[in-house]
Amino acid sequence: MATATVARGAGTEVLSPASEDEAIAAFGDGAGVTILAGGTIVVPEMTYGYLKPERVLMLGSAGLTGVARNGSRTTIGAMTSVQDLVELAAPLGPCAANVADREIRAQATAGGNLCAPVGRDAPRGDLQAAFLALDAQVRSAGAGGERTDSVEDFLADKDGRLVLDISFEEPAAGGFARLDRPHTHDYSALTVCVGRLADGSTRIAVAGVDGPAVRLPSAEAKADDPAAAAEAAAQDVTFADDALASAWYRERTLPVLIRQALSELQEAV
Amino acid sequence: MKLAVNGVEHELSSPPLTPLLYVLREELGITSPKAGCQQGGCGSCTVLVGGEPRRSCLLPAAALDGAEITTLEGLGSPEALSPIQTAFHERYAAQCGFCTSGMVLAAHAYLEGGGGSERESIQDALAGHICRCTGYVKIIDAVSAAAGGDITSNQRWLPQPGEEAPVEVPGAPA
Numbered sequence: 001m002a003t004a005t006v007a008r009g010a011g012t013e014v015l016s017p018a019s020e021d022e023a024i025a026a027f028g029d030g031a032g033v034t035i036l037a038g039g040t041i042v043v044p045e046m047t048y049g050y051l052k053p054e055r056v057l058m059l060g061s062a063g064l065t066g067v068a069r070n071g072s073r074t075t076i077g078a079m080t081s082v083q084d085l086v087e088l089a090a091p092l093g094p095c096a097a098n099v100a101d102r103e104i105r106a107q108a109t110a111g112g113n114l115c116a117p118v119g120r121d122a123p124r125g126d127l128q129a130a131f132l133a134l135d136a137q138v139r140s141a142g143a144g145g146e147r148t149d150s151v152e153d154f155l156a157d158k159d160g161r162l163v164l165d166i167s168f169e170e171p172a173a174g175g176f177a178r179l180d181r182p183h184t185h186d187y188s189a190l191t192v193c194v195g196r197l198a199d200g201s202t203r204i205a206v207a208g209v210d211g212p213a214v215r216l217p218s219a220e221a222k223a224d225d226p227a228a229a230a231e232a233a234a235q236d237v238t239f240a241d242d243a244l245a246s247a248w249y250r251e252r253t254l255p256v257l258i259r260q261a262l263s264e265l266q267e268a269v
Numbered sequence: 270m271k272l273a274v275n276g277v278e279h280e281l282s283s284p285p286l287t288p289l290l291y292v293l294r295e296e297l298g299i300t301s302p303k304a305g306c307q308q309g310g311c312g313s314c315t316v317l318v319g320g321e322p323r324r325s326c327l328l329p330a331a332a333l334d335g336a337e338i339t340t341l342e343g344l345g346s347p348e349a350l351s352p353i354q355t356a357f358h359e360r361y362a363a364q365c366g367f368c369t370s371g372m373v374l375a376a377h378a379y380l381e382g383g384g385g386s387e388r389e390s391i392q393d394a395l396a397g398h399i400c401r402c403t404g405y406v407k408i409i410d411a412v413s414a415a416a417g418g419d420i421t422s423n424q425r426w427l428p429q430p431g432e433e434a435p436v437e438v439p440g441a442p443a
Contacts, residue, residue, distance in 0.1 A: 056286060
């Protein structure tokens with residue numbers, strides 16, 4: 001049998017694959033499977049009784065970790081900790097460093113953050129914005145087999161997929177700006193990531209909106225003029241309105257963050 | 270599932286997805302890790318897993334098979350406090366005590382990792398830990414003192430059976 005069943009407890013079957021191949025086989029088409037990567041989201045959901053999974057796929061022994069560089073391409077295993085990303089170049093490094101605190105970052109994973117659903121009272125998944133700004137590709141398994149999608153396509157249809165790794169070409173420059181958090185345990189109310197790609201194009205993405213992170217094409221079209229880009233940004237977004245910040249506040253601070261991130265980008269080029 | 274806690278091997282009977290916090294407190298009776306927010310936000314349940322500080326409320330037992338856990342009980346004893354425990358005592362870094370075991374373990378890991386006495390890096394290391402008494406200044410003082418070696422080593426702070434209290438309490442009967 002490819003996958004060891006650790007034990008049954010509290011009515012849940014626990015699968016603990018020991019390799020990528022075993023993880024893909026155990027995940028199958030994903031039906032009825034809850035993936036437990038770092039556990040920083042899933043475990044409290046179970047503790048508080050919001051989540052009662054039939055089968056849990058624990059990825060801690062499946063490998064899928066590490067940051068690999070091959071020429072100009074960087075590949076990040078899905079189980080790489082967020083802490084292991086903080087030294088990377090902008091926008092990913094500073095975006096990762098802005099997630100929670102050291103202990104949580106050491107446990108939370110790149111794949112988990114990418115797949116983080118919007119929380120009950122706050123948005124999650126800041127790294128989505130960084131991966132969007134980097135034009136990253138997501139390799140995943142699930143129904144229909146393995147496939148590689150752009151981050152946009154993946155975020156639009158991420159349910160039922162097991163992320164294996166995330167890869168991107170080194171950007172020419174990057175920028176990052178976010179609303180400050182009152183405390184490290186807060187999610188960021190708004191996070192902006194920008195990337196100047198090798199072909200000279202500029203991508204701008206924002207997390208903390210209503211749903212997964214999104215690109216801001218109207219702002220991207222005016223990326224050479226930070227003030228104009230900032231003014232154009234809001235038309236591409238539906239703002240979250242939650243316990244962290246009102247939609248009113250987010251709408252008024254997004255232009256400030258766009259200007260900051262684009263200025264950082266221009267200085268870095 | 271096997272788990273070594275403070276050097277003692279245990280065979281666990283908790284269901285595999287039970288967070289380590291409840292394994293420690295409810296199955297093994299080790300109560301220094303505190304159940305605060307129970308969702309990773311407060312740091313009062315932090316223990317050392319292989320020497321690294323981790324929130325025990327977020328770690329399912331099945332992810333820890335064979336791991337080595339250190340709780341506050343494994344750090345020192347009243348007869349021989351660890352340097353960070355001595356520093357917390359000498360610098361009055363504990364108030365109600367609820368956050369203390371998590372703070373002490375995170376600070377211990379910080380010192381073991383070669384952390385220095387600069388307040389900013391101590392704040393970064395302890396950023397996930399909430400003290401609702403807001404005793405942060407003295408907590409950071411204590412870690413800074415321990416990092417700088419500015420403490421008395423192995424100070425005894427409890428009288429042993431048959432001994433008098435080491436300090437005179439004003440107004441106490443002679």
